[in-house]
Amino acid sequence: MTDWNEFGFNTRAVRAGQVRSDEGEHSEAIFPTSSFVFKNAAQAAARFGQKEPGNIYSRFTNPTVRNFEERLAALEGGERCMATASGMAAIFSTCLGILKAGDHIVASQSLFGSTITLFNTILSKFNIKTTFVNLSELDSWQAAIQPNTKLLFLETPSNPLTEVADIQAIAEIAHAQNCLLAVDNCFCTPALQTPLSLGADIVIHSATKFLDGQGRCMGGAVIGSEKIVGKDIFSILRSGGPTMSPFNAWIFLKGLETLDLRMQKHCDNAEALAQWLEKQEAVERIYYPGLPSHPQHQLVKKQQKRFGSIVSFEIKGGKEAAWRVIDSTKIMSITANLGDTKTTITHPASTTHTRITPEQRRAAGINEGLIRISVGLEDIQDLQADLLRGL
Ligand SMILES: *Cc1c(COP(=O)(O)O)cnc(C)c1O
Numbered sequence: 194m195t196d197w198n199e200f201g202f203n204t205r206a207v208r209a210g211q212v213r214s215d216e217g218e219h220s221e222a223i224f225p226t227s228s229f230v231f232k233n234a235a236q237a238a239a240r241f242g243q244k245e246p247g248n249i250y251s252r253f254t255n256p257t258v259r260n261f262e263e264r265l266a267a268l269e270g271g272e273r274c275m276a277t278a279s280g281m282a283a284i285f286s287t288c289l290g291i292l293k294a295g296d297h298i299v300a301s302q303s304l305f306g307s308t309i310t311l312f313n314t315i316l317s318k319f320n321i322k323t324t325f326v327n328l329s330e331l332d333s334w335q336a337a338i339q340p341n342t343k344l345l346f347l348e349t350p351s352n353p354l355t356e357v358a359d360i361q362a363i364a365e366i367a368h369a370q371n372c373l374l375a376v377d378n379c380f381c382t383p384a385l386q387t388p389l390s391l392g393a394d395i396v397i398h399s400a401t402k403f404l405d406g407q408g409r410c411m412g413g414a415v416i417g418s419e420k421i422v423g424k425d426i427f428s429i430l431r432s433g434g435p436t437m438s439p440f441n442a443w444i445f446l447k448g449l450e451t452l453d454l455r456m457q458k459h460c461d462n463a464e465a466l467a468q469w470l471e472k473q474e475a476v477e478r479i480y481y482p483g484l485p486s487h488p489q490h491q492l493v494k495k496q497q498k499r500f501g502s503i504v505s506f507e508i509k510g511g512k513e514a515a516w517r518v519i520d521s522t523k524i525m526s527i528t529a530n531l532g533d534t535k536t537t538i539t540h541p542a543s544t545t546h547t548r549i550t551p552e553q554r555r556a557a558g559i560n561e562g563l564i565r566i567s568v569g570l571e572d573i574q575d576l577q578a579d580l581l582r583g584l
Contacts, residue, residue, distance in 0.1 A: 197267035202384065207450050210263030212256070223443045224256045253431050257439040261446045262414070265404070268383040268449065269396050271416035273423040275430055276442060280379065280399025281307050282435035283413030285315075287375060287395060288344070289433065290426035294320040297342040301328035301358060303351035303557060305377070305399075306545055312346075328358040329489065331366065338370050348377040349386075350493070352531075353505040353541045353565035354558050355480045357489040360496060364392030373421070379403070379532070384456040386497045395421060400441075402532025403502075405448045406455050410441040455534070455570065459502035462576065463568040467504045469577055475514070475584045477562060480505040503531065505541075505565045508584070512561040515540050519564065521583030524575055531567030536576055539565050 197209045211221055229248040231237040239245035248254050258276050266274035277283040288311075292298070300312060302325035312323040326333035328347055338345075345367045349358040360376060367374040375395040376388035382403045388396050398404060400412035414437075415426050430436055437445075460483075467481035479486070482493040483500030493500060508514045518538075519527055525538040529545050539545065546559045554560075568576070 198270070202268065203453050205264070205267040206452055209267035210260040210446075212260070221260055221443060221446050222257065224251075224439050226255075226439075227251050251439065252434055252436050255436075255439050255442070257446070258437050258442040261437070261442040261449075264446060264449050265383075265398070265414050266416055268452075269378070269416045270383075270387050270389050271396065271422070272419045274414055274416045275422050275426050276400075276437035276445075277413040277415065277430065278435045278437055279411045280305075280377075280397070280401055280413040281311065283397045283399070283415045284308055284377070285311060286426050286429045286433065286435060287397060287415050288316055288321070290429045291373060291421065292316075292321050292343055295341055296321050296344070297339050298323040298344045298346055299334060299337040299342055299372075300325055300345070301347040301349075301351065302326060303328065303354065303356060304346075304348050305352065305379075306548070308346075308348075308377070329356050331359065331362050334363055334366050338366070338372065342370065342372050345372050345374045346377070347374075348379065350380055350482055350501060350503065352380065352503060353480070353545075353563065355482050355487070355501075355503060355505060357482060357493050357496070359492055360386075360388050360391040360393055364394075367394075368392070380501055380503060381497055382452060382456060384453045385460075385499050385501060389416070391496065394418070400437075400445045400448075402530075403448075403456065403459075404445050404452065406452065406532060406534060407448065408530065408533040408535065410444045412437050412441045412445055456499070456502075458570050459568060460499040462570065462573050463502045463504050464500060465573045466566070466568055466576060466580075470504065470506050470580075473584055475508055475510075476506050477509050478507040502568045503565065504568055505563060507560055507562045508564060510562060512540070512542065515542075515562050515564050518580060518583030522579045523582075524571060524579045525566070533567065534570045536569035536571055537567045541565055 197205045228250050262274040262276050324337040326337050347358045364374045373394040376393045377397045379399045395417040398414040464483050481504045525536045528537045529539045541559050
């Protein structure tokens with residue numbers, strides 16, 4: 194097998210993991226098949242008995258899915274990758290694979306909403322409890338660890354306020370206490386940040402976002418060592434069933450080929466929009482790691498290649514003013530989804546963060562005037578004009 198570490202990011206993104214069939218197809222083939230046939234009864238027995246490697250059934254392995262897994266593993270610099278049906282399936286399978294009843298998680302408090310629900314209401318039914326901490330306070334991570342803590346979990350930069358966690362420092366805290374660190378790398382993608390190289394043990398993706406990048410399919414992935422991902426997490430997928438479909442894997446493979454190109458343009462547009470917003474009279478405060486005014490600008494410069502595509506800002510005049518800006522747009526899509534070629538705009542206080550109480554929202558800094566934009570690939574002048582109408 195090729196050692197992809199020798200090659201640059203874009204070469205890996207375009208070529209890693211492809212195994213051509215005897216037809217000699219140039220583009221990757223899709224294998225939409227639930228099962229695979231054996232040459233004879235002895236081969237069937239050998240495959241089922243795990244004496245011979247090879248495909249049996251697409252819930253276990255599928256060639257198109259494996260192609261995607263090998264390509265993403267090569268981009269994240271991990272030994273193994275397991276593709277899943279969605280980002281939440283990736284997080285759920287990781288927790289089921291490495292935790293048992295009585296274990297404890299320490300997680301950053303500003304996580305994706307469904308991740309918080311999964312930890313608080315689903316895992317807690319099985320006596321796996323979670324303590325949430327402020328992701329930028331290293332002392333809080335340290336203080337929250339208990340004798341039964343097994344997993345530290347974070348997302349950086351956070352959504353929507355773009356707070357940044359020091360992955361290397363948190364990995365050291367985790368390892369000193371025999372815990373694993375999992376990083377949800379959805380917002381940066383390996384084009385901007387590779388958590389495994391900073392000491393994290395597990396990387397999680399919602400492929401639904403930037404890996405597809407064009408808003409077409411649901412999918413997810415877990416990347417890490419052969420032992421954790423290839424054994425513990427694979428056994429959950431094999432028997433629990435949240436595997437990725439071959440068609441979706443093919444879409445994501447094609448998405449990976451242009452990932453770096455797209456991320457560079459997302460970042461160009463987001464940086465330009467953030468700098469422009471900072472000068473607007475109606476804007477009270479702006480959250481973007483690429484601005485020197487961001488409190489963790491130095492850490493981000495060290496940890497990420499560039500600053501990402503999520504820009505949030507608070508507008509003077511609260512909810513009424515925020516809704517006016519959103520409703521005055523003609524190009525941007527009013528949707529909570531992100532990581533698309535199409536720019537999306539959302540009001541977190543009344544959508545993604547509506548299930549928490551107003552006090553919790555204020556404590557988390559999600560004010561009524563806050564607007565979050567996932568900056569897409571349209572022309573920057575058109576995006577500025579779209580916002581200017583409401584500002
Ligand atoms: C969307 C998202 C998820 C969940 O992914 P799905 O593919 O929607 O299941 C997890 N983490 C982050 C940061 C996300 O943005």
